[in-house]
Amino acid sequence: MAQLFTPGADALYRLALMTGVACLVGLPVLAAGIVRSNYVTGVGIAPAQPLPFSHKHHSGELGIQCRYCHTTVDREATAGIPPTHTCMTCHSQIWTGSDMLKPVRDSYAQDKPLEWVRLNKLPQYVYYNHSVHVTKGIGCSTCHGDVTSMQMTYRANAFEMQFCLDCHRAPEKYVRTPDQVWNMTWAPPADQATLGPKLVAQYHIRGGERLTECGICHR
Amino acid sequence: MSGPLIRPDATLQGIGGAVAAIPLTHPGNRRWWIAFAGAGALLGLFVLTLGYLLYAGPGIWANNNAVVWALDIASYDWWIGVASGSLLVSAILLLLGAEWRGAVNRVAETLALLATVAAGLYPIIHLGRPWFFFWNLPYPNTYNLWPQFRSPLLWDAIDIVSFLVICVSLWFIGLLPDLATLRDRAHLEAMRQLDVKAPTRKLALLRAQVYGILASGWRGSAAHWQIWVQAYRTVALLGVLLVVSVQTGASVMLAGSLMPGWHSTLLPVSFLVNAVYSGVGVTAVIVMLIRIVYGLDALVTTRHLDVLGRLLLCLGCASAYCYAAEYFDTFLNGDAEARGVLVRRMTGTHALVSWTAVLCLVLPAQILWSARIRTAPLAIAAVGLLVAVGAYADHVMVLVVTLTQDFLPSSKLPYTTDVWGIATFAGSVGLFLTLLLLFLRYLPAVSIVESRRLALTASPAAQDDARAVASRAAARPEEDPGSAPLWGVSATFASQGDLAAALQAVSGLSPDHVHLDGHGPVPMPRTLRPLGLEGRSILPYALAGALLGGIGFFVLCIYATAYDYVFLIGGRPRLSWPSFVVPSVSFAMMAGCVAIHLALLVLNRLPRLNHPAFNIPGFLRASEDRFFLSAEARSDRFDAGRIERRLAALPVEAGRPLEVRRIPR
Numbered sequence: 001m002a003q004l005f006t007p008g009a010d011a012l013y014r015l016a017l018m019t020g021v022a023c024l025v026g027l028p029v030l031a032a033g034i035v036r037s038n039y040v041t042g043v044g045i046a047p048a049q050p051l052p053f054s055h056k057h058h059s060g061e062l063g064i065q066c067r068y069c070h071t072t073v074d075r076e077a078t079a080g081i082p083p084t085h086t087c088m089t090c091h092s093q094i095w096t097g098s099d100m101l102k103p104v105r106d107s108y109a110q111d112k113p114l115e116w117v118r119l120n121k122l123p124q125y126v127y128y129n130h131s132v133h134v135t136k137g138i139g140c141s142t143c144h145g146d147v148t149s150m151q152m153t154y155r156a157n158a159f160e161m162q163f164c165l166d167c168h169r170a171p172e173k174y175v176r177t178p179d180q181v182w183n184m185t186w187a188p189p190a191d192q193a194t195l196g197p198k199l200v201a202q203y204h205i206r207g208g209e210r211l212t213e214c215g216i217c218h219r
Numbered sequence: 220m221s222g223p224l225i226r227p228d229a230t231l232q233g234i235g236g237a238v239a240a241i242p243l244t245h246p247g248n249r250r251w252w253i254a255f256a257g258a259g260a261l262l263g264l265f266v267l268t269l270g271y272l273l274y275a276g277p278g279i280w281a282n283n284n285a286v287v288w289a290l291d292i293a294s295y296d297w298w299i300g301v302a303s304g305s306l307l308v309s310a311i312l313l314l315l316g317a318e319w320r321g322a323v324n325r326v327a328e329t330l331a332l333l334a335t336v337a338a339g340l341y342p343i344i345h346l347g348r349p350w351f352f353f354w355n356l357p358y359p360n361t362y363n364l365w366p367q368f369r370s371p372l373l374w375d376a377i378d379i380v381s382f383l384v385i386c387v388s389l390w391f392i393g394l395l396p397d398l399a400t401l402r403d404r405a406h407l408e409a410m411r412q413l414d415v416k417a418p419t420r421k422l423a424l425l426r427a428q429v430y431g432i433l434a435s436g437w438r439g440s441a442a443h444w445q446i447w448v449q450a451y452r453t454v455a456l457l458g459v460l461l462v463v464s465v466q467t468g469a470s471v472m473l474a475g476s477l478m479p480g481w482h483s484t485l486l487p488v489s490f491l492v493n494a495v496y497s498g499v500g501v502t503a504v505i506v507m508l509i510r511i512v513y514g515l516d517a518l519v520t521t522r523h524l525d526v527l528g529r530l531l532l533c534l535g536c537a538s539a540y541c542y543a544a545e546y547f548d549t550f551l552n553g554d555a556e557a558r559g560v561l562v563r564r565m566t567g568t569h570a571l572v573s574w575t576a577v578l579c580l581v582l583p584a585q586i587l588w589s590a591r592i593r594t595a596p597l598a599i600a601a602v603g604l605l606v607a608v609g610a611y612a613d614h615v616m617v618l619v620v621t622l623t624q625d626f627l628p629s630s631k632l633p634y635t636t637d638v639w640g641i642a643t644f645a646g647s648v649g650l651f652l653t654l655l656l657l658f659l660r661y662l663p664a665v666s667i668v669e670s671r672r673l674a675l676t677a678s679p680a681a682q683d684d685a686r687a688v689a690s691r692a693a694a695r696p697e698e699d700p701g702s703a704p705l706w707g708v709s710a711t712f713a714s715q716g717d718l719a720a721a722l723q724a725v726s727g728l729s730p731d732h733v734h735l736d737g738h739g740p741v742p743m744p745r746t747l748r749p750l751g752l753e754g755r756s757i758l759p760y761a762l763a764g765a766l767l768g769g770i771g772f773f774v775l776c777i778y779a780t781a782y783d784y785v786f787l788i789g790g791r792p793r794l795s796w797p798s799f800v801v802p803s804v805s806f807a808m809m810a811g812c813v814a815i816h817l818a819l820l821v822l823n824r825l826p827r828l829n830h831p832a833f834n835i836p837g838f839l840r841a842s843e844d845r846f847f848l849s850a851e852a853r854s855d856r857f858d859a860g861r862i863e864r865r866l867a868a869l870p871v872e873a874g875r876p877l878e879v880r881r882i883p884r
Contacts, residue, residue: 002410003829003833003834004402004406004427004428004431004828004829004833005428005431005828005829006829007829009828009829010436010826010827010828010829013432013826013828014826017826028358032358032359035361036361158361160361160362161361161362161363161364162360162361162362162363165362165363165364166363169784212786
């Protein structure tokens with residue numbers, strides 16, 4: 001009696017079965033990996049800006065305070081992007097002939113704002129307020145990373161929900177004393193375990209139960 | 220009950236031929252194409268509706284802020300009800316060992332599978348953003364959130380996935396030996412076409428190979444059959460448990476809410492009763508259709524109609540009891556809102572739907588008290604159809620009447636069905652029918668194996684015939700070419716009894732050097748003792764799989780809700796374990812089912828497409844009407860001559876083979 005299949009067919013069939021099972025497991029893992037990759041989240045990627053502004057130079061080396069440019073960070077929902085006038089407070093006096101700064105001078109002369117490429121985006125359905133975070137002891141670097149070390153600015157964290165919830169469930173792990181809020185290299189001090197809850201009480205933060213209510217962010 | 224379950228003149232080969240002819244030669248081709256065109260048109264409508272739905276959202280169904288569930292969930296409940304009912308019919312018949320089930324079980328299992336496919340689409344498409352359906356499943360997500368394991372919505376997601384796995388599994392396990400029959404018949408046809416150089420010979424070979432791949436190298440070995448019988452029954456048992464779990468999930472989804480009229484403690488029971496009822500109804504309709512279209516009167520006999528009729532009658536009475544109990548209980552001591560719901564059902568805007576439900580579910584079945592009507596195919600089909608209609612109307616009534624008016628006057632909104640809601644349901648019927656027609660065209664609509672087992676027990680003619688036809692003259696070993704390396708020795712028999720006797724006779728011959736096996740078209744319990752396979756069981760695997768899966772899921776629920784992220788809501792305690800039981804049971808059934816499948820493959824060393832046993836001359840008849848003994852050489856000291864002499868020495872009436880062969884490797 002003739003065989004319907006050659007002996008090699010078995011190897012092929014088993015290979016196909018195993019490939020199917022591997023795909024069943026592997027494809028979701030691959031998809032999960034892609035979703036979390038920097039390629040999708042944009043973490044660590046510095047896009048081209050109208051001019052190569054360096055946070056490292058201005059804030060790190062020259063020591064300009066965050067609020068010198070982001071003036072509303074402790075008063076309003078948005079931190080604020082500085083108008084060209086802020087740049088020109090210095091650059092009308094120094095580096096006035098620099099080619100690199102030509103877009104700034106053009107912007108000032110033509111009264112047209114510089115169009116920076118936005119890095120940190122939140123979805124429309126997320127309510128976020130900078131001032132409440134900054135005044136209640138959450139430092140800039142917790143979300144934005146050590147900006148003072150960034151030559152070109154990039155996104156330091158993927159703002160996925162787990163990033164927000166991590167802190168909202170346990171604010172005492174991240175809360176700082178008011179003087180440390182602007183410290184870009186802050187790390188939890190040794191006594192954070194005792195200091196944290198104290199600060200939480202002092203700031204009147206109502207703790208994880210309140211902060212994880214859906215309506216806190218999704219209003 | 221009167222009348223035989225199978226014609227006394229049925230033979231194993233005849234049964235195989237009658238059933239396998241449908242997928243292999245496509246009788247009634249024109250009727251099939253007309254039906255397929257109709258079903259395809261409905262499927263097209265489904266695609267169109269889904270396109271519009273994705274574009275415009277679920278508002279196209281006229282669902283509104285009060286009536287958030289209407290035809291979408293009614294359709295889901297109906298489909299999953301039909302699936303549950305069909306699965307339960309098939310599984311219970313199998314577990315009770317009803318030997319006549321072959322005519323009904325394949326259709327019931329197929330309906331269960333296809334109805335689950337149609338049902339499973341609804342919960343997905345009724346989401347506003349269906350492409351995020353997986354948010355309802357526990358997977359490592361970027362939200363740091365678990366799905367709410369205490370909610371019947373999650374139970375439902377787990378239930379449907381499990382139900383689909385069990386349905387596919389039960390269907391496929393039952394189909395496996397029949398696929399081998401189809402493969403062998405298609406193979407014969409392909410070889411015939413090769414001999415005459417027919418222009419379609421390549422297509423014929425391809426068809427045989429497709430059936431061959433699906434059959435995964437099934438050889439009908441005694442060991443295969445032993446595991447197969449156990450696997451089939453065990454998956455059926457898991458299915459029965461899962462049906463209860465699924466219908467509980469569907470009904471607690473209503474009972475767990477705060478809506479009037481959904482809190483009768485009888486609700487899970489009436490859901491289950493009406494589900495099984497509609498499942499039997501639809502099964503009856505489809506069985507009658509197949510019987511008429513393909514002329515399978517010989518296999519689906521009047522006694523089958525009688526059994527279906529009795530089943531419908533019983534369930535009709537149970538359904539009537541559920542309605543009566545609900546009315547009695549509510550009007551006697553229900554609260555005002557619940558009474559209001561009942562009154563609105565009977566007299567409100569949707570009174571037509573309610574009366575359709577009650578009348579179609581309760582009344583038509585009552586004509587089946589008459590034995591004469593019970594055996595009339597048309598009457599059974601008509602009652603089945605009315606029951607299906609009634610069950611759908613019942614789901615619409617339960618959902619819509621309550622939702623149009625809850626406790627707040629402000630959330631009172633009217634609802635009228637929109638044409639797109641009906642189009643979606645019609646489209647899902649189209650999907651169901653298209654798949655059903657494809658099944659009827661390419662796969663055996665009646666279980667060949669079960670019908671053969673029935674023929675062997677009910678009409679000995681099947682075996683006598685084979686004995687008479689087979690000549691025992693050629694019992695001498697044939698001279699083989701000799702030069703080719705030897706795989707083993709084969710012997711052919713006309714009955715299982717002969718095979719068992721022969722196996723008994725040769726089982727003592729140098730067991731270290733010979734591997735014995737039997738091959739045949741039906742399960743061969745009598746060969747297990749001589750083969751030393753008695754006591755081999757698949758149950759430990761099933762039990763281990765189910766327990767691991769169930770406990771694992773339960774622990775996951777506890778870990779997620781009580782330890783990883785404590786989120787106390789709705790007054791539920793931190794360890795709210797009762798709400799984890801339903802999804803854990805469902806998951807256990809699925810895990811058990813997967814374990815059974817793995818055991819079925821691994822214990823039987825399948826898939827094995829190419830096997831030396833297929834070299835046995837005439838081996839294709841192992842899936843028809845012949846029984847084969849194979850003695851495989853396991854070492855150089857294998858003595859073929861000794862086995863041949865021992866076989867040839869057997870008495871004619873107790874195991875003398877029809878033919879003995881040496882098989883090259």
